[in-house]
Structure formats: structure tokens, C-alpha cells
Amino acid sequence: MATNAYFQCISGCDEKHGLDEVIYRCPKCNNLLEVIHNLDELKKKSADEWKETFENRYKSNEFPYSSGVWGKKEWVLPGIKNEDIVSLGEGATHLFKTAKLDELFNQDVYVKLCGNSHTGSFKDLGMTVLVSQVNAMIKSGRPIKAIACASTGDTSAALAAYAASAGIQCVILLPKNKISLAQLIQPVSNNAIVLSLDTDFDGCMNLVQKLTTEKEIYLANSMNSLRIEGQKTVGIEIIQQLNWQVPDWFVIPGGNLGNVSALGNGITLLYELGMINKMPRIALAQAQKANPLYLSYQNNFEEFHPMQAGKTLASAIQIGNPVSVNKAIRALKKFNGVVEQASEEELANAAALADKSGLLADPHTGVALAALIKLKEKNIISKNESVAVISTANGLKFADFKVKYHEDTLEDINIRYQNKPVEIKADISEIQKIVNKKLEKNK
Ligand SMILES: *Cc1c(COP(=O)(O)O)cnc(C)c1O
Ligand SMILES: [Zn+2]
Numbered sequence: 001m002a003t004n005a006y007f008q009c010i011s012g013c014d015e016k017h018g019l020d021e022v023i024y025r026c027p028k029c030n031n032l033l034e035v036i037h038n039l040d041e042l043k044k045k046s047a048d049e050w051k052e053t054f055e056n057r058y059k060s061n062e063f064p065y066s067s068g069v070w071g072k073k074e075w076v077l078p079g080i081k082n083e084d085i086v087s088l089g090e091g092a093t094h095l096f097k098t099a100k101l102d103e104l105f106n107q108d109v110y111v112k113l114c115g116n117s118h119t120g121s122f123k124d125l126g127m128t129v130l131v132s133q134v135n136a137m138i139k140s141g142r143p144i145k146a147i148a149c150a151s152t153g154d155t156s157a158a159l160a161a162y163a164a165s166a167g168i169q170c171v172i173l174l175p176k177n178k179i180s181l182a183q184l185i186q187p188v189s190n191n192a193i194v195l196s197l198d199t200d201f202d203g204c205m206n207l208v209q210k211l212t213t214e215k216e217i218y219l220a221n222s223m224n225s226l227r228i229e230g231q232k233t234v235g236i237e238i239i240q241q242l243n244w245q246v247p248d249w250f251v252i253p254g255g256n257l258g259n260v261s262a263l264g265n266g267i268t269l270l271y272e273l274g275m276i277n278k279m280p281r282i283a284l285a286q287a288q289k290a291n292p293l294y295l296s297y298q299n300n301f302e303e304f305h306p307m308q309a310g311k312t313l314a315s316a317i318q319i320g321n322p323v324s325v326n327k328a329i330r331a332l333k334k335f336n337g338v339v340e341q342a343s344e345e346e347l348a349n350a351a352a353l354a355d356k357s358g359l360l361a362d363p364h365t366g367v368a369l370a371a372l373i374k375l376k377e378k379n380i381i382s383k384n385e386s387v388a389v390i391s392t393a394n395g396l397k398f399a400d401f402k403v404k405y406h407e408d409t410l411e412d413i414n415i416r417y418q419n420k421p422v423e424i425k426a427d428i429s430e431i432q433k434i435v436n437k438k439l440e441k442n443k
Pocket of ligand 2: 011012027
């Protein structure tokens with residue numbers, strides 16, 4: 001077993017497990033596992049040397065380091081051979097910052113565009129790591145026939161693309177009619193075995209855990225902490241893009257709650273290795289229709305009750321029984337975190353407001369932006385603090401949401417920023433009349 005990184009139980013049970021073991025939970029207490037890195041090994045390089053290494057690799061032409069994830073290889077999956085890595089150039093995404101956005105939100109805001117990635121969401125960051133590890137295991141003779149996941153749309157798109165590119169079969173369990181058309185067509189196009197089930201995400205999650213009890217089908221959901229290792233690069237990358245300055249706040253939408261713990265893990269490593277000297281705060285944003293962690297937060301996380309998630313436009317976080325809740329609570333406590341929720345109307349308007357600055361915010365980014373607005377109103381986030389919002393997916397995956405917003409056909413939502421296409425005759429004087437009227441109005 002390679003000792004520079006291994007799986008260990010998050011409740012601290014002693015046993016260590018190799019990253020090439022097919023294992024998702026602690027055999028002793030059934031809690032989740034996490035990947036532990038050998039800090040002494042990583043400390044052999046100084047903080048400045050790590051910064052220089054990461055900067056030299058960033059967007060370079062050298063495989064695999066040009067990837068935002070594999071540029072941090074030693075912190076992610078130190079033992080893997082480069083030739084086993086399955087990368088599609090994930091990460092290294094733009095950190096959006098404009099004066100217009102700051103003006104609209106009356107705040108110093110950065111938006112990390114994780115959706116500008118191969119399959120259009122941050123799920124690529126984790127999936128490259130998981131599929132690379134499985135690829136290495138198959139090459140070394142492990143009898144793994146397929147990789148499987150339950151998904152609210154983006155995990156399956158990522159798994160299908162990475163598995164296809166490595167020539168590995170994958171099986172996708174989706175809740176029928178609960179994901180966008182773009183999300184559905186991604187795994188279909190990539191030749192995955194796609195099962196559309198008459199249940200919700202939590203039902204799919206339950207079934208995929210049963211499907212993968214036989215070790216020949218490998219589980220790719222984020223309870224598999226290899227995913228978290230790739231996802232944790234997002235916070236590291238943002239801070240690198242800010243020349244190693246730490247924003248006061250991170251705001252991140254959460255559903256199954258793996259990503260918030262990943263964000264926390266990456267920033268913790270930066271801190272432990274002396275590359276930053278301040279810890280930010282984290283705000284986790286949930287849709288009001290699927291808000292079990294928000295409710296638990298009201299009670300200082302003393303109790304947590306899974307719920308049946310209601311239908312929300314933020315369909316990728318329509319989850320009532322989040323698998324990674326324990327990891328999320330641990331991260332939020334460490335980062336003096338808060339949890340906020342957003343109604344359907346709030347998330348839709350926040351996304352549309354941000355779009356006026358040139359963004360194309362998906363509904364989950366809308367949840368995060370609405371949470372930012374509400375936390376400012378409550379004076380939890382102050383006007384002179386800097387905020388990094390994690391935009392988790394590309395708005396193009398949710399074109400239907402955008403169309404309905406501007407048509408004003410979203411149910412029970414009072415829209416505030418409508419921009420409706422004007423249908424007129426193809427006639428220059430008609431056009432001039434309308435254009436002049438609109439320009440007059442905008443003055
Ligand atoms: C998966 C996903 C999330 C939620 O991430 P979790 O790790 O499940 O909390 C948020 N937004 C989008 C677009 C996603 O695909
Ligand atoms: Zn344990």
C-alpha cells in the first residue's frame with residue numbers, strides 16, 4: 001500500500017485502506033472514508049516552492065499538469081502513474097470578476113466558473129481522479145467491469161465522458177423526468193448504460209449502493225472520497241488566481257454535500273502547508289425545497305433529519321438525504337460556516353440579475369447568489385468583505401430555465417429582470433422605432 005495517501009474513516013477508526021481497495025465505508029463503524037495525505041512528505045517542499053510549482057504548471061502544455069486538478073497531482077493522488085491518468089483538461093477555469101457584477105451586487109464578488117469544463121460542471125474535477133484510479137486498477141488486473149453512479153444529471157455526464165474516453169463501461173441511474181434535456185443527452189451520447197428510474201435521486205442513490213455491493217461494479221458517487229480529492233482543487237485554484245490572497249467568504253450551493261467538504265479540505269491543506277495565513281468563512285446555500293442542512297443549522301447541527309426533497313429549479317441539488325452530511329457539518333464548523341436557503345423566486349431572480357453582468361448563471365449558482373444577497377441583508381456578510389461564489393454548472397445546460405424565466409412562464413414566480421425578444425416586421429423603420437424606444441428607456 002502506498003503510504004503517501006490512503007483511505008481512513010472520518011470518525012477516526014485506526015485502520016488504513018489503500019486507494020486501490022474497492023471500499024466506500026468504514027468496515028468497523030460504517031461512516032464515510034476520506035483520503036489522508038502524508039503532510040510530512042508534502043512539507044518537504046516549502047510554501048514558496050509549492051506556489052512556484054503550481055504557477056509553472058497552470059495552463060501549461062505539459063500532460064497531465066495543464067489540468068487544474070493534475071497541476072496539483074501530489075496533493076490529489078500522488079501515487080498514480082501519469083500514463084494512467086484520464087484527463088479531459090478539467091479545471092483551470094476562469095474566475096469571473098467585473099465592475100458591473102460588483103455594482104449589481106454592491107459587493108466585491110468573484111464567480112468561479114466551474115461550468116466552463118469538459119462536461120459543463122464541477123463534477124469533472126472529481127471524476128477525472130476517480131476514473132484515473134479505476135483505470136490504473138483495471139490495468140493492473142483488477143476485475144472491474146463497469147463504473148456506476150446515481151445522479152441528478154451532472155455526475156452522470158462527467159462519469160460517462162471520462163469512462164468513455166478511458167474505454168470503460170459505465171452504468172447511470174437517473175431519476176426520470178427530473179434532470180435537464182442537456183444533462184440526459186450527455187451520457188446517452190457517450191454510450192453509457194442509462195437507466196431512467198421512476199424514483200427521485202435519493203431512491204437512485206439507494207439502488208446504486210446495492211448494485212455496487214459486488215466489487216466488479218465500482219461506485220462513482222461522491223461518498224467515494226476519490227471524487228473529493230479532485231474537487232478540493234477548486235478553492236486552491238481560486239486562491240492561486242487571487243495571487244494567494246484569501247477571500248473573506250466562499251459561497252457554495254450544496255445538495256449531496258460532498259463539494260463543500262472538498263472546498264474545506266483544499267483550503268485546509270493550503271493553511272497547513274503555510275501557503276495562506278488566514279482561513280475564510282464558508283456559506284453553504286440550499287434550495288428551500290431541499291433544505292435539510294439549513295434546518296439542521298437552525299439547531300446548531302445538533303440534529304439532522306433527512307427529508308423528502310421538493311421539486312426545485314435547482315434540480316442538481318434536489319436531495320433530501322445527503323450522503324456526505326457528516327463531512328459537510330465538520331467543514332462548516334471548521335470554517336465558522338453558515339447555511340442559507342433560497343426560494344424558487346429568489347434563486348431565479350438572483351441568476352437573472354447576475355446575467356445582466358455577462359454571466360449565464362445556472363439555477364444552482366442562482367441559489368448561491370440569492371444566499372449572498374440574503375446574508376448581506378442579515379449583516380452576516382458585510383459590504384466590505386470579498387466573496388468568492390462557486391458557480392457549479394454551465395447555464396447552457398439549463399437553457400429551459402432561462403427561456404421560461406424571460407417568457408415569464410415559471411410557475412408562482414414574480415420575475416424582476418425580464419428581457420423578452422420583440423417580434424416585429426422585418427422593416428427598418430419599425431426596427432428603428434423599437435430600438436430608439438428601448439435606448440430611451442435605458443437612459
Ligand atoms: C452536484 C451539484 C451540486 C451539489 O454538489 P454536492 O457535492 O452534491 O453538494 C451543485 N450544483 C451543481 C450544478 C451540481 O451538479
Ligand atoms: Zn469507522
